[in-house]
Amino acid sequence: MSKMNEYVQDVFKWNDEMKKFLESENVDRNNELWQKLDSFTEVMNRMNQPLNAQEINGIHEQVEGLQEDMENYFRERSSLGNIFSTQEPFISAGKHVLPPLPYAYNSLEPYISEEIMRLHHDKHHQSYVDGLNKAEKELEKARTKNDFSLIKHWSRELAFHGSGHYLHTIFWNNMSPSGGGKPAGSLLKEIEKYFGSFDQFKKQFSEAAKQVEGVGWAILVWSPRSRHLEILQSERHMILTQWDTIPLLALDVWEHAYYLQYKNKKADYVDQWWNVVNWKDVEDRYLKASELKWKPY
Structure with a gap:
């Protein structure tokens, strides 16, 4: 062709x-x-x-x-802060779909190349959607047949592919062609309150991303229990996570996210990524997440 x-x-x-x-x-x-x-x-x-x-x-x-x-x-x-659905849709088992990018494939250049965005979105993210759908359908069969002999395998597939799908969906919206700079308003105040300053937050987040062992993510989360922000690493998609927290800003440091452009220089990719962070999206997620209040313990 x-x-x-x-x-x-x-x-x-x-x-x-x-x-x-x-x-x-x-x-x-x-x-x-x-x-x-x-x-x-x-x-x-x-x-x-x-x-x-x-x-x-x-x-x-x-x-x-x-x-x-x-x-x-x-x-x-x-x-308008409308990154959260105003409806209450129900997704049946095996019916997840790949969300479209909220910008053109080449919109994040020169920081992230068009080739990477096409492969990352169209191939890698699609594979997580497909894997999640398959796991859900297999678990549905297990419930119907009352046969849970493969529950360990399909539960792992559900966690791996589901986490990949949900984190990538956050990741795309966490970036913007007009991104970069620093946050404002209540998000900036919360960052300064817990991390001391935006620069200290940025340094810790960058180092967390650069030092993920193997493949995984660096994630800024909101903890409804402790009522503060935190920076976590996640190996693969679901190891080293804290399950009661809410992701606000996620950086993919799997090799497929940068290797074609940055080769083995993951640190350079992390440093350049800050130029496309969509702080408005992060702030919207924070404002919604901060409404949750669990009893601290």
């Missing part, structure tokens, strides 16, 4: 993902975003293959406009 045909296929896939996302958000079909995506689909369907250079340029211009519109939607959505 030629590079041009690959590009067209990627565009079709992206357009379809954006439509699925708008459906999941219950965005009205009369919304301008829906009309633009539908119109673009009609244009693509009318085009003949193979495409000439002029047609490719026309597609590229429309895609850039649509990506800008979608990024504006995500920014407005984030500013």
Whole structure:
């Protein structure tokens, strides 16, 4: 398949993902975003293959406009604090889906390359979704047949793939093309209260990420028990975690998150990652999490 045909296929896939996302958000079909995506689909369907250079340029211009519109939607959505569903959906066993990226694949360059984002989202995250769905379906079969002979295996698969899916979903939204800098408001005050200063927090988080043994994550969490923030490491997805805490900011330090670009220089990847942190998203998660109050012990 030629590079041009690959590009067209990627565009079709992206357009379809954006439509699925708008459906999941219950965005009205009369919304301008829906009309633009539908119109673009009609244009693509009318085009003949193979495409000439002029047609490719026309597609590229429309895609850039649509990506800008979608990024504006995500920014407005984030500013309203609407990263938490206003509905109460129920996901049946084995029905999880890969969430779309809230920005274009190349939007985080030069800090994270387009190639990495495509592989990381389309391949690695999808594998966690598939693994989670399979584990849930197998456990559903076990309940139906009252046969739990493989409960240890499928419970491990459930934990591994489920943690991978949920943490990656947080990870994508924890980043933004307009990210970087430092937080503000109540999140900054809470960071300064517990860690002493933002610089001390940043240093500890970076060192935690750089010194994860093997593969895993560095995670800023909120603890409803102790009523303060904390920085944790997680090996793989679920080892060394504290189960009663709520992830706020997650950094993936598995090799697939950086090796194609940074090779064995994980520390460089960690240092550059701060340039894309979406502090608004982190603050929204903190504000919601801090509403939980368990009895301390």
